[in-house]
Amino acid sequence: MTRFQPKNPDYRAIATDTFEQQRAMKTLGISIARLEPGEVDLAMDYSLDLTQQHGFIHAGVITAALDSTCGIATFTLMPAGAGILTVEFKTNLLAPARGERFAFRATVVKSGRTLTVCEARAYAAHDGVETLIATMSGTLMALPGREGARKDRALAPV
């Protein structure tokens, strides 16, 4: 249960479908762990292919997962036919992304007619201990019906 009421009764199918169309998520090995209105968790296993120079997961990969988490959480609250795009986000990195498995948890802070503000946190599970490794705050924009369907507008917020 979340405090948000989805506008689209099919939110679950459509949000899941949108995530699955993100081929970058497949490439990075990221999947949906939980999906509620306004709240989405993603999960990712450690992979050497995603590391920086010290063998930890690259901050950009962590950010990609956090961005998708926020995007899908925002998407669950959109009316039917609407698209969304990311306007901006900030990531703070708190600890090395060291672990066997990673969790990314987004919560919508405010869902407006045009803009949504979303916050997300990344956690690393290492030897059975979960550590907060990064935070994100981001802004996303709704593209109403007809416009949301126009592919060429889809990621052009300004």
Add this chain to the structure above:
Amino acid sequence: MTRFQPKNPDYRAIATDTFEQQRAMKTLGISIARLEPGEVDLAMDYSLDLTQQHGFIHAGVITAALDSTCGIATFTLMPAGAGILTVEFKTNLLAPARGERFAFRATVVKSGRTLTVCEARAYAAHDGVETLIATMSGTLMALPGREGARKDRALAPV
């Protein structure tokens, strides 16, 4: 020629080597296009494996490239033996990441004893036209000699 004087005469070899140890960059198909003290350009070709739901490059992939560009630019100004880590960054997305090829250009704004502030921009080349698609401003932290070499501190800014 840039306005920065590198502290480490081997900055080019060491910065290049650090970049090549980032396996995530290889996975994402990102390479160094230009490297000067405090200024680094990276390049990436379009790949369907890196896309979001509309076939454009995922904002997280763009951010990963911008973060590495800032990281390597910061690294060129470090003294010998020092490591660096990303503290935070903000990305603004201005236009869809649509194109055949992408460029990421970082410039150090201020290089301090402990913290460096760096700005970077991402451009998409599409049908021969280059478009600014994203901006980043970020903070990076130097880890002095011995500490920089300690792998377990490497990405833990706080």
Add this chain to the structure above:
Amino acid sequence: MTRFQPKNPDYRAIATDTFEQQRAMKTLGISIARLEPGEVDLAMDYSLDLTQQHGFIHAGVITAALDSTCGIATFTLMPAGAGILTVEFKTNLLAPARGERFAFRATVVKSGRTLTVCEARAYAAHDGVETLIATMSGTLMALPGREGARKDRALAPV
């Protein structure tokens, strides 16, 4: 001369008028030093009333000036009747705000139909030397004609 074409021929009078309606700017002693389409400079003298615990100007005051600079720069490019609001900004603080006089310079990076991205820098003049002390990157939103005139929407981006 700037690279932007104002949509409203009266941009100068209207942007100046909007600035002068910001009573906080008067309280902080901030004034317009230069105003061109998409580019605005503000100026402020040092005042003990605006300081933090070490006698330098408070980071929040620097940010207030940077935000207004971006706001007015964005405003110069709006069509007649439109309002604007700040969606978000990030400030990086590079050096102490120590000096007799301060300059705040904003440049619009991209002016879109709905969103504008703007960057600004703050400089301190101290003993005849100008130092970069802070950077801002921000997002602003246009409120079209009728809506822009509705006071109650004026600062509610989401």
Add this chain to the structure above:
Amino acid sequence: MTRFQPKNPDYRAIATDTFEQQRAMKTLGISIARLEPGEVDLAMDYSLDLTQQHGFIHAGVITAALDSTCGIATFTLMPAGAGILTVEFKTNLLAPARGERFAFRATVVKSGRTLTVCEARAYAAHDGVETLIATMSGTLMALPGREGARKDRALAPV
């Protein structure tokens, strides 16, 4: 009760004293409402002198209060003799700053040896209803003992 253990038993007196030395806070009419280790609330009454063009509190004033809230919250966890400075912050503005009274609530997310990450929220009380109007995520830096006491370093993070 908070989850943080202050390193300095005099944290309350010293944090309060530091806040009271911020003359900008007095100018803006901001005071401490609650102070615990790692958690600080500030309060401010509406004043016409702090408004933007529509009569709401200026986003820069809201940000100044959020920045001080984070600064004092961070300060409560510092060892004796240490100083702090703000490295960066991002503010998202969610709703107009309309109300008779405003509250600013900061919580430290992670307190590290060198860097602290802090989050804060601003609320407007209007006709008995409290509305979330802004969020901040920021990074602050500790200046150890001797260095923290050097006034000229005090706000120069880089």
